[in-house]
Amino acid sequence: MRKPNLTDVSIFAAVVEAGGFRAAAQKRGLSASSLSDCMRRLESDLGVRLLNRTTRSVTPTAAGERLLERLRPALQEIDAAFNDLDDDAQRPVGTLKLNVPVPVARFLLPDLLARFLRLYPGISVEVVMDNTFVDVNAGGYDAGVRYEESLAKDMIAVPIGPRRQRFVAAAAPRYLAERGTPTHPEELPGHDLLGHRFESGKVGVFEFHRDGRVVRIPPQGQLLTSSHDLKIRSAINGLGIVYTFEDFLREPLSDGRLVPILEDWWQAFDGPFLYYHGRRHMPSPLRAFVDFLRAEGQIAESSGVFGAVS
Incomplete structure (x- = not known):
């Protein structure tokens, strides 16, 4: 050879x-x-x-x-080394490759990347949507975005976006008029619950929290799907109760196509994190993005939108 x-x-x-x-x-x-x-x-x-x-x-x-x-880790280190030669702190260049879940790509990244890319015209960003946890190095990505329960302990994690988020339960006025409005999660087994199947094959459970008590209800109904859009449109059409990220339901809730239910029981959780492996030579686009998130966090912390970035 x-x-x-x-x-x-x-x-x-x-x-x-x-x-x-x-x-x-x-x-x-x-x-x-x-x-x-x-x-x-x-x-x-x-x-x-x-x-x-x-x-x-x-x-x-x-x-x-x-x-x-x-080879991938070695090639990434080589690219980072050459990027560092052409780069200075004010003008990083290159491509930032991110792997993110669907809600982050749809609701968080558009405005965030618009601000970031205006600051750094020499950087381009490639985003792949994936709801499963991935090894960013093995997958050829610079970083990923996931929630805290999915992060490995050897990852560096930086808060990105709102620090608290919620799942929201809702149904169409037509559905509630026909089936009644549940006042407690334990009443849900008598209702049609629009289920979500993840890429792993697992079916999500409706999980409600209040005063330290947790109630978990497996979804039962006529629809089970991996599509957020299909699930939400089906709820609007009166097929059942949906329980998902608040951002997905913000518009139909505001215009009355959906009505919130069980508000005292909605599950709240920490917002997402940018995660990456610690490397001696961080690629300049990733370094710029991490610095940008730190600045965003410091600016917004006083308004309560972001938590402190460490």
């Missing part, structure tokens, strides 16, 4: 992450044929086939997947 060229190694990672030669070539400003030549040379140097190529897709072989898993 000959020692491989580092450029060929980085192109291998780029092709896998982009899902093909054409997409990777566009990102790199090269031709697809030149990338294909690099991959053939790398496979020849290593004596191992790294990619499965078809007319429709390019995917890593088992050997390629194992190699890429080991």
Whole structure:
């Protein structure tokens, strides 16, 4: 086995992450044929086939997947080192890759990123929505956003967004007129509850809190879905009771399409955190984003919107 060229190694990672030669070539400003030549040379140097190529897709072989898993942290460190050479504290450059849950992408990031990107025109942001916890390094991300119960102890966590959030229960006026308005969570088993199935296959439980007491009700009804939009539209159409993030229901509650119920029992919880692995050379876009969140937290702390950032 000959020692491989580092450029060929980085192109291998780029092709896998982009899902093909054409997409990777566009990102790199090269031709697809030149990338294909690099991959053939790398496979020849290593004596191992790294990619499965078809007319429709390019995917890593088992050997390629194992190699890429080991290479990603090293390639990220190399990128960070070169970014630090071109960068200064005032003008960070590069791409910030984030993995975030759907509610964060829909309700928190749009305004937050608008402010951040105006401050740093040399930075671009790539956001992938995913409700399951991921290893950000293994997935090729700079950082993720999750809630505290999902964070590993070896992660660095920085508060992002409102520090307290709630689940809100609601139903359409039509549904409540026909089925009655529950006044206690223990009355819910007699109602149609619109259930949510997570990517893991687990079905969410309606969990209510008051004065130290917790009541958990498994959803039972005619609809079980992984789509927040379908669940909310179904509630508006009178199919049952929905229990979800307050932000999802803010508009239909304000215009009367949904009516809040069991308000004294709504579950409150800590807001989300940006999390990442501590590394000696933090990529400059991530460093800028963390500094930005610290500044946002210090500015908003006095108004009670953010908690202190440590």
